[in-house]
Amino acid sequence: MSKPKVLVTRRVPQECLDLLKKHFELEHYDKGTAIPRKRLLKSVKDKDGLLCLLTDRIDSELLAAGPGLKAVSTFSVGYDHIDVPACKARGVSVTNTPGVLTESTADFTWALLMAAARRVVEGDAYMRGGRYKGWDPLMLLGTDVFGQTLGIIGFGRIGQAVAKRAGGFSMRVLYYDTRRAAPEAETALNAKFVPLDELLRESDYVSVHTVLDEGTRHLLDDRAFGLMKRSACLINAARGPIVDEKALVRALKSDRIRGAGLDVYEWEPKMAPGLASCKNAVLAPHLASATLETRRKMGMMAASGLVDALICGARSPYAVDEQPA
Numbered sequence: 280m281s282k283p284k285v286l287v288t289r290r291v292p293q294e295c296l297d298l299l300k301k302h303f304e305l306e307h308y309d310k311g312t313a314i315p316r317k318r319l320l321k322s323v324k325d326k327d328g329l330l331c332l333l334t335d336r337i338d339s340e341l342l343a344a345g346p347g348l349k350a351v352s353t354f355s356v357g358y359d360h361i362d363v364p365a366c367k368a369r370g371v372s373v374t375n376t377p378g379v380l381t382e383s384t385a386d387f388t389w390a391l392l393m394a395a396a397r398r399v400v401e402g403d404a405y406m407r408g409g410r411y412k413g414w415d416p417l418m419l420l421g422t423d424v425f426g427q428t429l430g431i432i433g434f435g436r437i438g439q440a441v442a443k444r445a446g447g448f449s450m451r452v453l454y455y456d457t458r459r460a461a462p463e464a465e466t467a468l469n470a471k472f473v474p475l476d477e478l479l480r481e482s483d484y485v486s487v488h489t490v491l492d493e494g495t496r497h498l499l500d501d502r503a504f505g506l507m508k509r510s511a512c513l514i515n516a517a518r519g520p521i522v523d524e525k526a527l528v529r530a531l532k533s534d535r536i537r538g539a540g541l542d543v544y545e546w547e548p549k550m551a552p553g554l555a556s557c558k559n560a561v562l563a564p565h566l567a568s569a570t571l572e573t574r575r576k577m578g579m580m581a582a583s584g585l586v587d588a589l590i591c592g593a594r595s596p597y598a599v600d601e602q603p604a
C-alpha cells in the first residue's frame with residue numbers, strides 16, 4: 280500500500296524527518312526561509328498532510344489548492360496562522376505543539392526582561408565599541424528587578440511559568456486574562472488577578488503571553504503605553520500584532536516607557552520604522568523556543584500529530600480543539 284503524502288515546508292530537526300519518513304512519502308522544502316506561497320499552493324495539491332510553520336498561512340485558498348488534505352500540523356504552539364474553522368469545515372485535523380516549549384519560552388522571557396532592565400545589550404556594544412574607560416557610578420544605569428512588580432497579560436501555561444520564576448526575584452505578580460485562573464494556581468504563584476488598566480498602571484515590567492486573536496490585536500497601543508509607568512519595560516515573546524508597534528516606537532523614543540524586550544514583531548520579519556534605532560529596546564529574532572532540546576521535542580510532536588491523524592486514524596491529543604482554552 281502506498282504511503283500517505285506529506286509536505287514539510289521548512290528545514291526541521293532530523294528526528295522529526297526520520298519519524299515522518301517512516302510513515303509518509305515526503306516532499307520537503309528543505310530551506311531556512313519560508314516556502315514561497317506559489318510553491319506551497321502547488322506542492323499541496325496531491326498531499327494528505329502538511330507539516331507547516333507559523334510563517335505559512337493556512338487559509339481557504341490553501342485548503343482549496345489541496346483538496347486531499349486531511350491533516351495540518353504546525354511546528355509551533357501558536358496557530359493564529361491557521362484558519363481552524365475553515366479546516367474544521369473541510370474535516371482537516373489541526374495539531375500543534377502544546378506544552379513542550381513552555382519552559383524554554385518562559386526562560387527566554389526572563390532573558391529579555393533582564394537584558395532590558397539591566398541594559399545588557401547596550402553594555403555589550405559599549406565594550407565592543409572600545410568605549411569603556413573604567414568603572415563609573417553613573418554609567419548605563421538600569422532598573423531593579425528584585426522586589427519589583429511584574430504584570431503578566433495572558434495567564435496560560437507560559438504566563439504561569441513566567442510567574443513561577445518571578446518568585447525567585449521576590450516580585451509582586453499581577454495578571455490579567457479573559458478568564459481568571461484557579462484559586463490554587465493564584466496561591467501557588469502568589470499572583471493577583473487585576474483589570475488590565477490596573478496592571479498597566481502598577482507594573483514595572485509588563486510581559487505579554489496571550490494568544491493573538493481579534494480581541495488581543497493592538498491590545499498594547501498608545502492608550503496602554505500612556506497608562507504604564509515611565510520607568511516600566513514591555514516584554515513581548517507572544518505575537519507581534521498584540522502590540523501596536525508604531526505606538527511602541529513612539530513610546531520608546533519619547534521615553535514614555537523606559538524600555539522593551541521583543542522577540543516578535545507586528546510585520547515579522549520586518550520591524551516598524553525606527554524600532555532598530557531604539558537603544559532602549561532589546562530585539563531578538565523569535566528565539567523564545569530556540570533550544571536544541573525544545574526544537575527536537577516540537578519536531579517530534581508536530582510529526583506525531585500527522586501520524587495520529589493519517590496513520591492511526593485517531594484524534595490526536597495535540598489537536599487544537601482538544602486543548603483547554
Ligand code: DGY
Nearest residue numbers: 354355356357380568
Ligand atoms: C510558537 O510555537 O508559537 C512560537 O512562537 C515559536 O516557538
